[in-house]
Amino acid sequence: MENKAVVNKIIHFSNVDGPGNRMAIFFQGCNINCVYCHNHETINKCINCLKCIPGCPTGAIKEVDGRVVFDEKLCIECDQCIKVCGYSASPRTKEYTVEELFEVVKEFKAFIRGITVSGGEPTLNAAFITELFKKVKPLGLTCFVDTNGFFDREQIAGLIAEADKFMEDIKAVDQIEVLCGTKMKNNLDNLKYLLEQNKVYEVRTVITMDYMDVENTLHTVAGIMKDYPEVIYKLIRVHATGLRDEQKEKLQGRIPSEEYVKLLAEQVKEIGVGKVELIL
Ligand code: SF4
Ligand code: SF4
Structure with missing residues (x-):
């Protein structure tokens, strides 16, 4: 059977989805539902x-x-x-075969350094993306995966082998069910595994008060990342712009101050994280 996947959108040139100018491909479908999700329309088919x-x-x-x-x-x-x-x-989604999506990438190959698959949660389309990466890498382009960290390592072993790097969210290390609407808890173990395989480019945490133990999460992640100085830890201050009314209500009073996020960044650096970036 032909391997097909549903794509929500393609941004042909992005400079926020990994190093250099990249094509970002957003796959439809997600396995979690975060309080602050800014891409709600990518969750279900x-x-x-x-x-x-x-x-x-x-x-x-x-x-x-x-x-x-x-x-x-x-x-x-x-x-x-x-x-x-x-x-x-x-x-507004579109179904692609691997060959059709590869043709889109090929058209832009002279202008990009690589592609980043995102979502939704791209690992839900692991077999499709593995095939895509196998075709794209010989073009001299790097292949990155932007994941929420909730995946079964055995099920996506082929994708892990083929991907150049992952960008993994660590949403939280506690209260995950409240923040992300899932009982899965394997995000931290998956991060440790990917770090050991030298497969991580960047880790990200969105700082949201009350829905997570902010300091426990950041200190735990920093304690793991201190042994990998080349990996970026990006701290993102949650914002409510563009969210649905019910989401805005849930975030009322839970957006941290810029000063607090800067303080957290200092704590993370003190623990030993080499590269810390802030999005305020
Ligand atoms: S057809 Fe229904 S489920 Fe599909 S996008 Fe429109 S409103 Fe949503
Ligand atoms: S409502 Fe129609 S024009 Fe507006 S975004 Fe949807 S498909 Fe496009």
């Missing part, structure tokens, strides 16, 4: 309820045989459809 169609101002989405069909050329990216969708999905 569309169930063709068709409720988003009437609100589209340009007719870019329409019904064909009971399914929603998207015409990219008509879309003005007003985001009305994803605001209406109560299923955390998007009608």
Whole structure:
């Protein structure tokens, strides 16, 4: 059977998804649901309820045989459809074969240093991405995976072998169920494993008060990362811009001050992390 995957969007040139100019490919589907998720429309695959169609101002989405069909050329990216969708999905996705997605990468290869797969959670499409990486690497491009850290190492062994580097979130080391809506707890073990394999480019934690024990999380991660001085630890101050109303409500009073995040960065450096970056 042909290996296919649903892609939410492709950013042809990104300088925030790993080193250099990169193509960022966002796969549809996620295995967690974070309080502060800024890509809610990537969580689920569309169930063709068709409720988003009437609100589209340009007719870019329409019904064909009971399914929603998207015409990219008509879309003005007003985001009305994803605001209406109560299923955390998007009608603006596109299904690709490995060969089709490889052709997109090939078209831009002269202008990028590599590709980064993101989501959603890209490891849910591990077999597809492994095949894609096998084709992309001979072009001289590096292949990175941006993951939430919740994956089964054995199931994605092929992807780990093929990827140049991972960028892993450590959302928290406690209260994960409240923050991310999952019972999975393997994110820290997965980070340790990837570090041992020399497969980590960057670790990231979004600082959110109350939903996580901030200092316990940061100190635990720093204690592990101190032995890997070349790996970046990025501390991100949570923000509510662009979030849904119910998310904004949950974050009320839980956004840390810039000063506190700077203080945390100093603590992490003192523990021994070599490269600390802040997004305030
Ligand atoms: S994107 Fe959402 S609202 Fe639109 S058809 Fe799919 S599930 Fe329904
Ligand atoms: S973003 Fe959605 S609602 Fe807006 S034009 Fe595009 S398809 Fe239509």
